[in-house]
Amino acid sequence: MKTLSILLFSGIVAVGNVWAADGFLKVNAKPGRAGVFVDGKYVGPAKNYGSTRKYTLPEGEHEIRLSEPRYEDLTKKVTITGGKTTKLSEVMTASPLAQGPFGRIRVTNGDKYDAVYINNKFYGHIDEFDNFAQGILIPPGEYTVRIQPVTGNPVETKVTVTANQITFVKAKP
Template sequence: MSNRRMMPIALILLIGVVGAEDRVQSELRFAAHTKDEKTAGVWVDGQYVGFVKELAGDKKLMLLPGKHEIVIRQAWYNEFVKQVILEPGQIEQINVALVKSARLPTKDATGELKIAATPSRAAVFVDGQYAGHVDEFDGVGKAMLLTPGQHRLRIALPGYLPFDTMVDLRPQQKLKIQTDLVKGSITEAGSQVIKQ
């Protein structure tokens, strides 16, 4: 057969393969109603993937079929955990419903920490606890209040090497951390973006 006759056949086969690939994966969608729910961090099978608002619309979350654990975390809220079993081509919606934690911020938290980092959607952990994402702690009127003393800080995002540091805040002290995460392979950085 000539190359001209083979081209349409190859194109039809390619379109069929691409279409079949879409039907194999499952889509995970999130429905959030409050600002805190929309800015909460999302973990799939222990891996941080972003925050709820970011995983909407054209930035949908595609997963392989099977059992997955979805965890949504936000500072001062209990963890929202859901087990899902996804079938090929299935669209699953997670209705986010965060419940306030009994733990309240202490009035002793007088140290102020601002964080400027790129990418700004990276997760921020303080003393091993998820605190939010960089955007929440950078800009006018945005900062994290911490108790005086030493705190372990981690800024992490899949595909980047995490940034780890210790801060030692004094009462009423204001401190700003600024960094650019270094690109790395997912094998280097992915497993390090976990709740410690």
């Protein structure tokens, strides 16, 4: 029985050490709809991880990129300490407004936090572009739209956008 207790205690201490290797990141970004990328991987919109939720990250240095199509991308390095919360607060710089005419891309049939890329540029998450009043205003032309789920394989579609028309893209085949 004494041996069993020591083994159980050792297991708890070992698991505690694994947990201690992770730290947390809170992001407060303006605009809140900016996409957060950790070491190049999209993890969700910034507004999800500001006040109550946080990203769990392994201890060490990480590159954080904030991306929003109407703003200049912002990249910062942060150091995560095990068991501690690191806070990142940033205000992004607005880009000049584009000139019309525009067509609209609407994305349907996906999970709300799946990332949407157009010609390899991050544009937001599906929840921003999936109903009658939403969409991505974009100049007419040919584009490659990629939907990148938080987990799983991306779906890529080539579309032609026409002025004053809505082009629908299905996130799942």
